[in-house]
Amino acid sequence: MSTRRFLMAGLLVAVILAGIVSFYASSQPDGLQKVAADKGINAKQVNRPRPDSPLGAYGVKGVQDRRLSGGLAGLLGVGVTLVIGGGMFWLVRRRGS
Numbered sequence: 694m695s696t697r698r699f700l701m702a703g704l705l706v707a708v709i710l711a712g713i714v715s716f717y718a719s720s721q722p723d724g725l726q727k728v729a730a731d732k733g734i735n736a737k738q739v740n741r742p743r744p745d746s747p748l749g750a751y752g753v754k755g756v757q758d759r760r761l762s763g764g765l766a767g768l769l770g771v772g773v774t775l776v777i778g779g780g781m782f783w784l785v786r787r788r789g790s
């Protein structure tokens with residue numbers, strides 16, 4: 694498999710997971726969060742992200758459908774990560790030659 698196909702397959706998987714599978718994610722806290730709450734470890738926790746921010750509460754502000762909002766937030770996260778990570782790799786590659 695070529696590098697390009699491998700990267701495209703990885704991008705496709707990321708988009709599917711972020712945009713579609715995220716619809717079915719549990720709204721319950723994960724195990725680490727539950728233990729922290731049970732033991733009082735998170736007593737001084739500051740809740741982030743702020744719900745009034747553009748991507749607060751794992752959704753896109755202004756989109757009423759909760760599933761669509763979560764999927765769009767996931768896709769935006771994948772896109773931002775791809776741009777930042779790709780930019781970093783590009784800079785490192787340029788610097789090395």
